[in-house]
Structures are given as C-alpha cells and as structure tokens.
Amino acid sequence: xxxxxxxxxxxxxxxxxxxxxxxxxxxxxxxxxxxxxxxxxxxxxxxxxxxxxxxxxxxxxxxxxxxxxxxxxxxxxxxxxxxxxxxxxxxxxxxxxxxxxxxxxxxxxxxxxxxxxxxxxxxxxxxxxxxxxxxxxxxxxxxxxxxxxxxxxxxxxxxxxxxxxxxxxxxxxxxxxxxxxxxxxxxxxxxxxxxxxxxxxxxxxxxxxxxxxxxxxxxxxxxxxxxxxxxxxxxxxxxxxxxxxx
Amino acid sequence: xxxxxxxxxxxxxxxxxxxxxxxxxxxxxxxxxxxxxxxxxxxxxxxxxxxxxxxxxxxxxxxxxxxxxxxxxxxxxxxxxxxxxxxxxxxxxxxxxxxxxxxxxxxxxxxxxxxxxxxxxxxxxxxxxxxxxxxxxxxxxxxxxxxxxxxxxxxxxxxxxxxxxxxxxxxxxxxxxxxxxxxxxxxxxxxxxxxxxxxxxxxxxxxxxxxxxxxxxxxxxxxxxxxxxxxxxxxxxxxxxxxxxxxxxxxxxxxxxxxxxxxxxxxxxxxxxxxxxxxxxxxx
Numbered sequence: 001x002x003x004x005x006x007x008x009x010x011x012x013x014x015x016x017x018x019x020x021x022x023x024x025x026x027x028x029x030x031x032x033x034x035x036x037x038x039x040x041x042x043x044x045x046x047x048x049x050x051x052x053x054x055x056x057x058x059x060x061x062x063x064x065x066x067x068x069x070x071x072x073x074x075x076x077x078x079x080x081x082x083x084x085x086x087x088x089x090x091x092x093x094x095x096x097x098x099x100x101x102x103x104x105x106x107x108x109x110x111x112x113x114x115x116x117x118x119x120x121x122x123x124x125x126x127x128x129x130x131x132x133x134x135x136x137x138x139x140x141x142x143x144x145x146x147x148x149x150x151x152x153x154x155x156x157x158x159x160x161x162x163x164x165x166x167x168x169x170x171x172x173x174x175x176x177x178x179x180x181x182x183x184x185x186x187x188x189x190x191x192x193x194x195x196x197x198x199x200x201x202x203x204x205x206x207x208x209x210x211x212x213x214x215x216x217x218x219x220x221x222x223x224x225x226x227x228x229x230x231x232x233x234x235x236x237x238x239x240x241x242x243x244x245x246x
Numbered sequence: 247x248x249x250x251x252x253x254x255x256x257x258x259x260x261x262x263x264x265x266x267x268x269x270x271x272x273x274x275x276x277x278x279x280x281x282x283x284x285x286x287x288x289x290x291x292x293x294x295x296x297x298x299x300x301x302x303x304x305x306x307x308x309x310x311x312x313x314x315x316x317x318x319x320x321x322x323x324x325x326x327x328x329x330x331x332x333x334x335x336x337x338x339x340x341x342x343x344x345x346x347x348x349x350x351x352x353x354x355x356x357x358x359x360x361x362x363x364x365x366x367x368x369x370x371x372x373x374x375x376x377x378x379x380x381x382x383x384x385x386x387x388x389x390x391x392x393x394x395x396x397x398x399x400x401x402x403x404x405x406x407x408x409x410x411x412x413x414x415x416x417x418x419x420x421x422x423x424x425x426x427x428x429x430x431x432x433x434x435x436x437x438x439x440x441x442x443x444x445x446x447x448x449x450x451x452x453x454x455x456x457x458x459x460x461x462x463x464x465x466x467x468x469x470x471x472x473x474x475x476x477x478x479x480x481x482x483x484x485x486x487x488x489x490x491x492x493x494x495x496x497x498x499x500x501x502x503x504x505x506x507x508x509x510x511x512x513x514x515x516x517x518x519x520x521x522x523x524x525x526x527x528x529x530x
Contacts, residue, residue, distance in 0.1 A: 048423070049422075050419065050422065069422075069427070069429075070422040070423065071422055071424075071425045071426055071427045071428070074422070074423060074424065074425035075425045079423065080423055082419070082423070084419075086417055086419045086423060087417065087420060088416045088417050089416060089417075091412070091413065095409070098409070099409060099410070099421075099426075102406065102410060102424045102425050103424065103425025103426075104425075105406065145424070146423075149425060
C-alpha cells in the first residue's frame with residue numbers, strides 16, 4: 001500500500017534521514033520505533049508532504065506522491081496525525097471534525113456517528129472548544145479528525161504522548177478496532193510495549209538510518225537492539241517476559 | 247449627536263479597509279503596505295468610468311472589481327515571492343515588496359491622474375430621521391459597509407471554503423493535513439481584501455472625495471486599526487474600527503486633523519505597550 005524507497009530528507013539543507021526504505025502492506029499495522037531524535041517525525045512529515053524529500057521515492061497505492069503538496073496527499077487517503085495534534089483550538093470539537101472531512105465532503109452524519117462510536121467522549125464534548133479539552137481528549141480528536149477524511153492509511157506520530165497508562169491501553173484498543181475495519185496504520189512510538197501489542201511489523205530507526213526491520217517477535221529475539229536503541233523497553237517490559245529468557 | 251453618527255459610519259468604512267490587512271496578515275504572515283493603493287486604484291477606475299458617462303452604480307461596481315483584480319495580480323506576482331519564504335524573512339520581504347509597490351503606485355496615480363477624484367452625490371445631501379439631520383452619504387456608506395460585512399460573515403460561517411479560511415488563521419499545518427489547499431485559500435483572501443478595499447474607496451467617495459494621493463493615508467489607518475484590534479482578530483478589528491472612527495470624528499471636529507493623527511498613532515503605540523496582542527487576541 002505504501003512504499004518508501006531510498007528516501008533522503010531533512011531541513012534547510014541538513015540531511016536527517018538517510019536512505020530509508022520501508023513497506024507498509026494494506027490492512028496491516030506497522031510500527032517505527034527508535035529513540036528521540038532518530039528521525040521518526042521527519043520520516044512521517046516527508047511521507048505526508050510537509051517536508052520535501054531530497055532524494056528517493058514514496059509510492060502510495062501504486063502512484064508516486066513524493067513532491068506533492070500536503071493537501072493533495074491527504075485527499076488521496078493518506079492522513080497524518082502529528083504528535084503536536086495540530087487541532088484548531090478556537091473551533092468546537094464538531095467544527096474540527098467537519099474540517100477533517102474537508103477533502104471528501106458528503107455523508108457527514110454517518111461519519112460522525114462512526115467516530116463518536118469509536119470515541120464516545122468526543123460526542124459528549126462536541127460543542128466544546130478543542131483548546132479546552134484534556135490531553136487525552138485532544139489526541140482522540142486528532143485521530144477522529146483524521147478518520148473523518150476516510151483515510152485508507154493513517155500515520156500516527158507518538159499517539160500515546162501525554163496519556164495516562166490507562167488511556168494508552170484504551171487508545172490502542174480503539175486502534176485495533178480501526179485496523180479491524182480495514183484502515184492501514186503506520187505509527188511511531190516510544191511506548192514500545194503498547195506499539196508491539198498492535199503491530200506485527202516493526203522498523204527501528206536510529207540516527208536517521210533504518211537499523212532493523214522484521215516482525216515483533218524477531219525484535220524480541222535481538223536483545224542487543226533492544227538494549228541499545230530501545231533502552232526504555234526493559235523498564236516498560238518487566239523481566240518476566242517469556243522470550244527474554246531471564 | 248450627528249458627529250457621533252458620522253464617527254460610527256467612518257468606523258465602518260475603516261473596518262472595510264482594515265479587515266483586508268488583518269486577513270492577509272493572519273493567513274499569509276505578510277503585512278500588505280500597498281493595501282491603501284489597491285483601494286485607491288479601484289476608486290480612480292470608478293471615477294474615470296463616471297467621467298466617461300457610465301452610470302455611477304456600474305462605475306462603482308467596476309471599480310470594486312478592479313481593486314480585486316489588482317489584489318489578485320499582487321498576490322500572483324509579489325506576494326508569491328514572500329510566501330516562498332518562512333517566518334521573519336517572509337514578513338520582511340513582504341514589507342519591502344509591498345512598500346515599494348505602494349511608492350510606485352502613488353507616484354503613478356499622482357503623475358497620471360492628478361485631478362481625478364471620486365465624488366458620489368445622492369439626490370439630497372441631508373435627510374431628517376426622527377428629529378435628526380443625517381447626511382445621506384453617511385446612510386449610503388453604512389448600508390454599503392454593513393452589506394459587505396454580512397456577505398463576508400455569511401461566506402466565512404456557511405461555506406466550506408470560508409471555514410477553511412477560518413481554520414488556516416488558527417493552524418496552518420492543521421489545515422494542510424485536513425486537505426485544505428492553503429495556497430489557494432490565501433489567494434482568495436487577498437482578492438477578498440482587495441474587493442473590500444474597493445468598497446472602502448467607494449465609501450470615501452460618498453463622504454467627501456477620493457483622490458489619487460490617499461493610498462498611504464488609508465494604509466496607515468488600516469495598520470493602526472490592526473494594531474489596536476489585534477492582527478488576528480476580526481471582531482477586534484471591527485470594534486477597534488468603530489472606536490477609532492469615533493475618536494477620529496470627535497477630534498477632527500474639535501482639534502483638527504493634524505492632532506487627530508498624533509492621537510491615533512499614540513493610541514496604537516499605547517495598545518502595543520499595554521496589550522500587545524490587541525483588544526481581542528482571537529476571534530470566535
């Protein structure tokens with residue numbers, strides 16, 4: 001569904017990503033892991049068109065999208081939810097959701113029903129301004145706004161940032177429900193355990209390069225990777241984990 | 247009492263002028279210093295067409311449309327250069343380019359059309375309303391300005407494109423991610439601001455006259471309003487316009503225009519000191 005081939009990207013002439021290749025099959029959930037500053041956000045911004053790639057190709061559903069402006073990419077069904085959420089703080093929850101459907105208007109009502117089913121909290125707060133929501137609610141709104149555009153692929157950058165552990169679990173249950181409905185998911189996470197619970201395919205990024213690709217269980221079998229690049233993993237994942245062998 | 251009314255109507259005209267500056271700054275991060283000249287270009291076209299015996303209503307509509315066209319050209323040529331840059335660089339380049347254009351247009355207008363002026367007269371200069379004598383010109387301006395504002399608000403509140411314009415002011419990245427073509431929305435805003443400037447020029451014709459040299463004065467008035475009202479607030483712009491219109495009318499009547507200018511600039515400067523984000527930081 002999404003293919004990134006030998007992608008180089010960065011800002012103001014400084015290269016952040018070097019030679020990234022990645023593949024996201026349709027209806028899958030794929031995780032990009034890696035420490036802070038590894039280039040996960042730059043990768044997502046380059047795919048979404050907010051950063052123009054310096055070299056390489058990005059192909060979505062068979063057609064190249066690198067170099068297209070961000071609104072064109074969103075219209076094709078690839079929607080990016082940045083870690084900063086980028087909501088419209090002075091507009092109500094409902095208005096934010098309506099704008100999410102900007103690129104493909106029509107049957108607003110059924111789409112609203114769908115996102116309200118998924119995030120009942122947003123239905124309660126529909127008349128409230130987005131800027132007054134709690135962090136977790138804002139995250140839900142950001143994802144719901146993206147869903148209003150009927151995406152086939154959704155890019156989630158650190159969806160668990162700022163959420164209490166209970167909310168992280170809830171969020172990932174909802175993401176699993178989304179995947180069930182046929183939405184393909186590519187996400188970047190620091191909450192490695194939560195991400196690995198959802199995603200069967202994993203990439204590990206470090207200093208702008210891809211250092212691992214494979215399945216979640218393969219990653220568990222590479223303790224040197226976990227310790228070096230996912231330092232947080234041991235803390236999040238208690239020692240009792242069966243494959244850990246300790 | 248009639249001074250009060252005059253002030254309010256002047257405030258409405260000021261609002262027509264300032265909304266454009268506020269809008270273009272809010273959406274594009276560019277301060278358009280040639281905004282007054284855009285208005286004057288529309289007024290002069292209306293005046294020239296009337297000299298050629300076109301009916302005043304048609305001439306004014308043509309003048310307003312011409313101001314929109316000038317704004318479109320400005321967007322596609324000079325502003326586009328500024329939009330290609332970011333942050334401070336964009337703001338500075340925008341200031342230099344539009345300042346240059348304002349000098350060029352001022353020079354052209356006063357050289358080529360020194361004696362052209364737009365004056366619009368209605369059947370009788372005064373009407374009596376409930377014991378008050380009111381200038382018919384003021385009534386015409388009030389009607390014109392309120393219609394323009396209702397159209398603008400209707401566009402912003404009801405159409406999808408209008409919603410897109412509102413959301414870009416709040417969050418440009420968010421707008422891109424929702425599939426809004428920010429570039430196109432910006433062009434549309436510049437054209438809208440040009441049309442409103444044209445309406446303001448026609449309104450000036452109803453008050454007294456609009457001459458080829460008035461562009462800079464218009465720009466400065468619009469900037470003062472933008473500073474006092476808050477450069478990102480439409481409601482603030484509206485309130486500040488009415489307030490400054492009243493101040494302007496009262497002071498011009500009592501102490502003369504020269505001191506009025508000093509007071510207006512002082513109001514803008516003290517707003518920056520006391521409430522730098524303007525009266526209202528955001529608009530609902």
